[in-house]
Amino acid sequence: MSTDLTTGSGADRAATGAPGRDPEGPDARRAARREGWSRRLPLLPALIFTILVTQIPFAMTIWYSLRSWNLLRPDGETFVWFRNFVDIFMDSTFRGAALNSIIITLGCVFAALILGTLFAILLDREFLGRGVVRTLLITPFLIMPAATSMLWSVSLLNPSFGLLNWVIGLFGAGPIDFTSQMPLFSVIMALVWQWTPFMMLLILAGLQAQPKDVLEAAALDGAGWGKTFLFVTLPQLRRYIELSVLLGAIYVVNTFDQIYLMTAGGPGTASANLPFYIYQRAFLGFDVGQAAAMGVVTVIATIIIATFALRLIFRSFDTKD
């Protein structure tokens, strides 16, 4: 990336009067190094703070994960190496929670992305009151997840008076006790509803960011709407799609509120995802060691996924310039 000399380098040269990348002697090299640090300086507060607040607790989590520490057992803390990790992988509930995390994230992100793209295409037109309509449609994303969880589990999915049960009743289907009969599906529905507007907003921004002359050129060349979308719009939307998938996935993986409030991970542990199960082990089972071990596994899995995601981000950053 240090070879990425696009706009920034021109400015640096203008500011310093010297091509800092081509040092002629030790003095110049030292000056360049000092210059380099002065450029990093604006970054440091944010970097140090985020590392302090996330990396140190994470280091502590790793430490805890190697210790047997159950608040219910009086024998206190002992160092047990990797026993906690062995234990959690033997734990079928943990494996189930991991699977649920994957299902929820994939299901939610893809459904929301497809719906959001469709909505964005429909809204990318001129009509009266478009701004207000578009703004109102963002509402699901703004409502507190704690409140939407209540909204879904109570007024929409309740078997006796839920709106959704009333709607399927119109088609002759019997009432379904969604949160206990299909808890995972219920949670995903609530999440998709919440995340669709977010995807829509980003894709819409992408659609409106398209250079109009390219679209006009495509139209002049006789491309129909479908072809224009497939070969002109979609490639240009790539950055925005990647951004929405990435940001969506990061937050959906960490979903806790909906599960805590809609199904409490139930029935049994049928809809527990990793964050919820960790919370359960730590705050209800008081097994800090195992909870920490699960936290470590979650973070490692996240890092693996995030690496792919980051690669995508940087590729889009680089091709942009």
Added chain:
Amino acid sequence: MSTVTQEVPAPPGRAPQISKAPHVRAGRRAQPARTLHGAAGVAAVVLIGVYCLAPFYWMLVSSLRRSGDIFDTTLLPSVFSVESYVKVFSGSSDFAHALVNSLIVAATTTALALVFAIFAAYAISRLNFRFKNVILAVIIATSMFPGISVVVPLLRLFSDIGWINTYQAMIVPSLSFAIPLAVYILTTFMKQLPFDLEEAAMMDGATKWQAFRKILLPLAAPGIFTTAILTFIQSWNEFIIALSMVNDPAVQTATVAISKFTGASEFQAPYGEQMAAGVIVTIPLVIMILIFQRRIVEGLTSGATK
């Protein structure tokens, strides 16, 4: 923008302008395919509207029913009642206090995160140095950390230093998730801003700091505003940290308060109060977005369209 050929019939109000500046608005207006026509288009928008807003409408309606009618499925309450709202603000709930707490935590988090993030995003988008991408990767990666995995150690740390039941116990962890998000959005945004103006200013003898403050900052204002809104919403909606770090109702935020509403009796779920509280926490945000909607849309699009 040279296609007068594709000009759609201009709306009456716009016609006189064309002679003056034929090309200015042409780009936007010049695409017949992009105007919504006919019943199909209207129906599509209505459908989207129902999908996005019907649950919210149901929340609003439920909150306005009397507690005895809460299980009704009529589209309007048979009798309008503010009973649920009165209950929310009275007695043991003390929701007003929770709202103030949420506001303090979210506003402080947003302000601090923006200060950190603006400088970081500036450095990443405008300056070249080694390890730039590594640093950006570290910052972004921290935001992908599951919040739950740091809650347990932080809980212990905060109880050691006496921070349990304080605002900072919620603000500091929220910041560590707000900063990466803000850095990411702002970096994307600043990268798309044209560099020419700053360059010209520096040619004319402005320092980097002046170019940053007088040129970039005003240009980036819409992006900063968008970032501020997203950061604010994120911390306003934050649940798990507030749930774990605070057990004193006096410091409790609105999210936790909603989840802890209790009915009059053990067997009566407080649906009405929960719905009313949901409406109360949502409406200020919707109003804010409606007021600033142009700037938000601008913020999300201006970088790319110039």
